[in-house]
Amino acid sequence: LFIPISSVLLNTGARMPLLGLGTYRLQGTEDTYRAMDAALTAGYRAFDTAAVYRNEADIGRALRILLPKHRLSRGDVFITSKLSPKDQGCKARDGCMRSLEQLGLDYIDLYLIHWPGTQGLHVEDKQNTGNRSQSWETLEEFHAEGKFCAIGVSNYTTRHMQELLRGCRVFPAVLQVEFHPRLAQRELRVLCEESGVSFQAYSSLGTGVLLSDPVVQEVAARCERTPSQVLLRWAVQQNVPVLPKSRQPSRVQENGRLFDFELSDSDMVQLSALDCGQRFLKDFYFIM
Template structure:
């Protein structure tokens, strides 16, 4: 995980690891410490959190303790966090400052607007576009001040991205969305590619459902790999960064073994043939 073949180049010029640890399910300082320790041991150098995960402080403390243990410094890891939907709009500045404080960091490598809507506001409410525009302007300010090295969005649709790209001062560096063989998001990926935005995957395993898909299992058996490794590798071979999440140290270590094998063209095609537009997570398309 040290050469740049394991990284993607962002439009800021920064290198973001293709593999990061998703921390959505990590709860409490002990579980967080164990997962981060296992991840650093296995070679992970990127960690993804969010205000709504309620573990920013635990992650920050774990890294503060563990980086010296592993002979690493702050500059060796890439930290992503996200603005809570409750802080969308006028509260965005407070939300950004709170993330920095919770993580105990002078800067965050990548900060995202987590959701195109606002907590407590109906999805069809016309305040949503105004609020996310105000949030983006706040993220741009933090970026220009050097507190956020890169900024981006999560769960944006083609419509939300087009709206943002038309008005922004700073082009988003990353769009993080649900992506797996059953939900390949071709139109959104094409928009990101032509706009210089890195398309990043979450829920690569389809909330676990795809682990038992017969095609996935067949490809995994052919490769002598786990279904999870095959699903993650499918994304990586398309230059899509992934964020597998697990609180179990053995799975954390299994998920790093993605760079010592390749899926054949036929296996890639088999997996890609599963695309049917099936989502397993929340649906942002209703947010105006």
């Protein structure tokens, strides 16, 4: 049974699928091809990569083979990539061009600044603010040229978002951050909603730790679903796009089965009550 996958409307007027394949740690031509083939078979139409994942070229090659195989065209898939922290500031244009070249695409659907900080700079270094601003201006130029259909940011805090929204000419379309029942990100979600920015989740499974959470397991047993499906459904039921990642085709397909069931109101409340501000992914760039 093929269930159509829903999408969210971006402030650009384009639609972004609620489900995409996260490709962090997906390495090598064969693994990349197999995971993406399984994803397209399961109905995924979005793929999320980044310069720091070092797999943009593998993803581009796989797309060139898989789109004809699945009778799809370039416009049927939504591709996201991200600027490396080492390319923040004056190197941003080179970083953006490199992503387009590595992917072998004329345009990227969504391009993000990956981190608010610059590789090699201390968290307190004032240059970080200027570099963020310069990177964003570069993304705006690529957006104006039609090379990036939408632009946004990843791992920005409320302070970083407020700074960006005050100074930008083009509003960010997306903020991508860690989001799961133990990290509900309420302040950022309110800010995004008020600003017309789409809020997108990564690490929905809490690096796998949440799969063994007793509450998650209890809800999964009651729904006759897997813990991963419950955690992902918790997000998409709030209209938050998710990016589960896996190298295993069977797991990719399992994670895609989110749109043929619903969590009850009490299930949603029980899961949301787990919020305690716990982060599983920490990086010094994040706190700049």
